[in-house]
Amino acid sequence: MARKLLLEHIxxxxxxxxxxxxxxxxxxxxxxxxKTLTPEEIVExxxxxxxxxxxxxxxPTGMKWSxxxxxEGVARYLVCNADESEPGTFKDRYLMTYIPHLLIEGMxxxxxALGAHASYIYVRGEMMPQIRILEKAIAExxxxxxxxxxxxxxxxxxxLYVQPxxxxxxxxxxxxxxESLEGKRGNPRIKPPFPAIAGLYGCPTVVNNVExxxxxxxxxxxxxxxxxxxxxxxxxxxxxISAGGNxxxxxxxxxDLGLPVEExxxxxxxxxxxxxxxxxxxxxxxxxxxxxLPANLFLKTINGDARLMSYESLADGGFxxxxxxxxxxxxxxxxxxxxxxxTWNFTRFYHHESCGQCSPCREGTGWMExxxxxxxxxxxxxxxxxxLVDVSKKIEGNTICPLGDAAAWPVASAIRHFRDEFxxxxxNGAEAVKRNYGLAHYADPLPKPEAV
Amino acid sequence: MLRVDDAQAAPVTFSPxxxxxxxxxxxxxxxxxxxxxxxxxxxxxxxxxxxxxAPVMDKVAEYLQLQSIEVYEVATFYSMYFMRPQGKYVLxxxxxxxxxxxxxxxxxxxxxxxxxxxxxxxTPDGLxxxxxxxxxxxxxxxxxxxxxPEYTFxxxxxxxxxxxxxSDLKAKSNN
Numbered sequence: 265m266a267r268k269l270l271l272e273h274i275x276x277x278x279x280x281x282x283x284x285x286x287x288x289x290x291x292x293x294x295x296x297x298x299k300t301l302t303p304e305e306i307v308e309x310x311x312x313x314x315x316x317x318x319x320x321x322x323x324p325t326g327m328k329w330s331x332x333x334x335x336e337g338v339a340r341y342l343v344c345n346a347d348e349s350e351p352g353t354f355k356d357r358y359l360m361t362y363i364p365h366l367l368i369e370g371m372x373x374x375x376x377a378l379g380a381h382a383s384y385i386y387v388r389g390e391m392m393p394q395i396r397i398l399e400k401a402i403a404e405x406x407x408x409x410x411x412x413x414x415x416x417x418x419x420x421x422x423x424l425y426v427q428p429x430x431x432x433x434x435x436x437x438x439x440x441x442x443e444s445l446e447g448k449r450g451n452p453r454i455k456p457p458f459p460a461i462a463g464l465y466g467c468p469t470v471v472n473n474v475e476x477x478x479x480x481x482x483x484x485x486x487x488x489x490x491x492x493x494x495x496x497x498x499x500x501x502x503x504x505i506s507a508g509g510n511x512x513x514x515x516x517x518x519x520d521l522g523l524p525v526e527e528x529x530x531x532x533x534x535x536x537x538x539x540x541x542x543x544x545x546x547x548x549x550x551x552x553x554x555x556x557l558p559a560n561l562f563l564k565t566i567n568g569d570a571r572l573m574s575y576e577s578l579a580d581g582g583f584x585x586x587x588x589x590x591x592x593x594x595x596x597x598x599x600x601x602x603x604x605x606x607t608w609n610f611t612r613f614y615h616h617e618s619c620g621q622c623s624p625c626r627e628g629t630g631w632m633e634x635x636x637x638x639x640x641x642x643x644x645x646x647x648x649x650x651x652l653v654d655v656s657k658k659i660e661g662n663t664i665c666p667l668g669d670a671a672a673w674p675v676a677s678a679i680r681h682f683r684d685e686f687x688x689x690x691x692n693g694a695e696a697v698k699r700n701y702g703l704a705h706y707a708d709p710l711p712k713p714e715a716v
Numbered sequence: 717m718l719r720v721d722d723a724q725a726a727p728v729t730f731s732p733x734x735x736x737x738x739x740x741x742x743x744x745x746x747x748x749x750x751x752x753x754x755x756x757x758x759x760x761x762x763x764x765x766x767x768x769x770a771p772v773m774d775k776v777a778e779y780l781q782l783q784s785i786e787v788y789e790v791a792t793f794y795s796m797y798f799m800r801p802q803g804k805y806v807l808x809x810x811x812x813x814x815x816x817x818x819x820x821x822x823x824x825x826x827x828x829x830x831x832x833x834x835x836x837x838x839t840p841d842g843l844x845x846x847x848x849x850x851x852x853x854x855x856x857x858x859x860x861x862x863x864x865p866e867y868t869f870x871x872x873x874x875x876x877x878x879x880x881x882x883s884d885l886k887a888k889s890n891n
Contacts, residue, residue: 339746348853349850349851349853350851350853351812351813351814351850351851351855352813352814352851352855353853353855354853354854354855354856354857356853357853357854382744382746384744388853389755389759389794389796390796390849390852390853390862390867391853391867392759392864392865392866392867393866393867393868393869423744425744427744427752427755427756428755428756428759429755429794430755430758430759430790430793430794430795430796430797431794431795431796431797431849432793432794432795433850433851444755445752446749446751446752447751447752447753447754447755447780447786447790448751448790449789449790449793450793450794465746465749506855506856507856508814508817508855508856508858509814509817509818509855510817510818514855514856514857515856516856548813552812552813552851593855595813595814595817595855597817598817601817605816606813606816606817609811609812609813609816610812610813613812613813613850613851616795616850617850619793
């Protein structure tokens with residue numbers, strides 16, 4: 265069993281309280297960082313660790329930190345993105361519920377590294393129970409001298425606040441999140457300027473995902489180089505994967521990056537295979553926004569190599585035959601699931617969540633939803649598939665923020681890999697409302713690619 | 717979306733306790749950035765009044781020194797704020813992909829049949845309304861629903877657990 269860097273003590277009774285967390289070695293990273301390291305040294309450790317943003321984009325965290333502007337006399341902010349809303353992803357909710365002090369500890373170290381004296385954790389509004397948990401944890405840490413004025417006598421001051429959102433997927437996009445934190449509608453900003461130059465209240469700001477900030481704790485405790493020894497290639501460290509859909513044992517698992525997907529899906533240590541003795545039809549590996557893959561292409565790359573849970577291996581084959589790590593929202597579909605229905609469902613989500621600022625996304629998502637709805641209910645036309653691809657191409661890359669791309673990719677990939685199932689919905693419209701297409705050939709071994 | 721007819725309704729006053737909570741929230745932000753308090757304050761106000769009427773939002777605007785439109789435009793943007801009266805308990809069921817893979821649609825049909833009202837409508841006794849909402853970030857434990865204003869969470873729903881939940885809530889409101 266691999267070593268857990270984040271969830272090692274998750275099953276210890278009372279780990280959600282300061283005292284138990286502290287007994288288990290918690291807040292050692294704060295002591296080490298504030299007493300023995302300079303902010304620059306911490307940034308350097310995070311760079312060495314190779315940590316990549318765990319929210320979905322996978323941008324190196326240390327590099328993001330090093331871009332932060334530091335003009336004299338201007339406040340700097342760290343904002344934690346806990347607006348977890350990507351369908352399939354529930355790791356941040358888990359972490360904040362069961363081991364809230366890990367996030368608080370990471371926030372203190374990260375704020376110190378960035379020179380922030382007021383930091384915010386922006387939690388999606390629906391997670392009121394988690395907001396209460398975090399507020400309690402912050403009060404405990406403050407009572408013990410780990411927050412507030414002159415932390416541990418080092419002269420460093422930090423206040424940490426929890427901010428609720430109002431229910432909007434778009435606020436997971438960092439500039440929309442900042443707008444929302446300023447009390448406005450969550451409309452993403454045009455970049456540049458990037459938040460590192462002009463973020464919250466126009467001041468230099470870093471926005472990091474909950475899991476990225478939590479990962480700073482083991483990085484400081486063990487050193488960046490040690491952290492980088494876990495994982496494979498440029499996918500260093502461990503990653504929390506939210507396993508859902510039709511797996512036998514859904515839940516949050518911490519894996520070493522580079523674990524074979526087959527082991528993750530079928531071993532009893534992780535998902536335990538597909539529920540109810542069914543067979544795997546398809547997988548969305550990184551949250552609803554990433555391309556869906558049929559079982560055969562998911563388990564093995566187009567070249568026949570075993571696919572791994574790493575940024576590179578999941579992306580092997582690009583969008584033709586690969587997908588993305590995304591936020592680690594792992595959704596398995598069994599043989600009874602309908603890909604057309606699921607694509608319609610996801611598109612309805614993006615239509616609902618589009619902020620309406622850019623017309624390709626605002627109009628395109630609604631148009632795709634309508635077309636997918638008629639396909640699912642047996643009134644589609646053969647030309648609909650090309651129409652969907654056409655609309656998705658006109659959204660992709662033509663919007664201010666990546667929500668447009670996120671809405672386009674699931675549709676384009678579903679048609680790319682499951683076209684015959686879509687066509688069957690047209691040719692067998694009456695039957696398609698009564699039964700599903702089934703597993704078909706989607707789990708069959710792939711033909712060997714021709715030698716070039 | 718906004719209920720304009722309420723503009724003629726009686727003006728609202730917030731209790732001193734509520735104002736104290738508002739002040740506490742405003743203190744989290746730099747001086748002059750009190751607009752940041754808007755979302756958290758709207759949550760508190762909605763918990764108090766059940767939904768956000770125009771007079772209530774006007775009062776929030778007055779407290780935060782904003783134009784009313786700045787409050788309306790925010791309240792109508794976010795899905796958690798209700799622009800019309802709701803049941804005392806609003807059952808919000810996740811309707812997004814992963815929950816549907818494990819039966820969320822059947823649960824919504826069951827709730828509709830059990831409560832006897834369509835999505836967005838209120839039961840005649842004023843106790844319940846329900847609606848489908850987008851992903852609640854609990855995809856491993858679906859189907860799920862939440863009930864405000866505490867946003868208590870109910871996981872792995874079955875018809876039986878929905879029955880129990882509804883009868884428990886009825887009993888709670890009778891006490």
